[in-house]
Amino acid sequence: MADSVFIEGLVVETVVGVYDWEREVTQSLVIDLEMAWDNRVPGHSDDVADALDYATVSGRVETCLKALRPKLLERGAEVLAGILQQEFGVTWLRLTIRKPGAVPGAKAVGVHIERGAR
Numbered sequence: 315m316a317d318s319v320f321i322e323g324l325v326v327e328t329v330v331g332v333y334d335w336e337r338e339v340t341q342s343l344v345i346d347l348e349m350a351w352d353n354r355v356p357g358h359s360d361d362v363a364d365a366l367d368y369a370t371v372s373g374r375v376e377t378c379l380k381a382l383r384p385k386l387l388e389r390g391a392e393v394l395a396g397i398l399q400q401e402f403g404v405t406w407l408r409l410t411i412r413k414p415g416a417v418p419g420a421k422a423v424g425v426h427i428e429r430g431a432r
């Protein structure tokens with residue numbers, strides 16, 4: 315089953331970073347997320363209760379990162395993956411967190427993680 319629900323380019327403003335100055339400001343993170351989901355069920359019922367609601371997930375991602383204020387992008391990614399698996403029942407996910415402007419000369423830097431099995 316190769317179905318999925320995705321979120322692309324979700325911008326979240328939060329405190330993030332390992333350096334002292336970074337703990338005093340907010341910076342933008344850009345989230346891309348793909349989550350395995352059987353879309354046949356909502357495809358037949360036309361009921362959002364059967365779907366993985368990308369609006370609800372987006373809100374949870376934003377709330378989590380704003381509260382977490384991680385030092386490392388890896389920490390943000392790992393915590394988000396756990397929430398998606400435990401709270402939303404996502405069995406497999408691929409998550410990218412980009413930190414635009416973190417390295418002068420690079421468009422963005424960041425991390426990719428993949429967790430679970432399809």
Ligand SMILES: Nc1nc2c(c(=O)[nH]1)N=C([C@H](O)[C@@H](O)CO)CN2
Pocket residue numbers: 330331332333336385386387388413416417
């Ligand atoms: N693999 C990582 N490397 C670095 C991170 C990170 O989150 N993961 N963070 C920093 C600093 O916070 C940097 O973004 C400040 O510009 C450095 N390396």
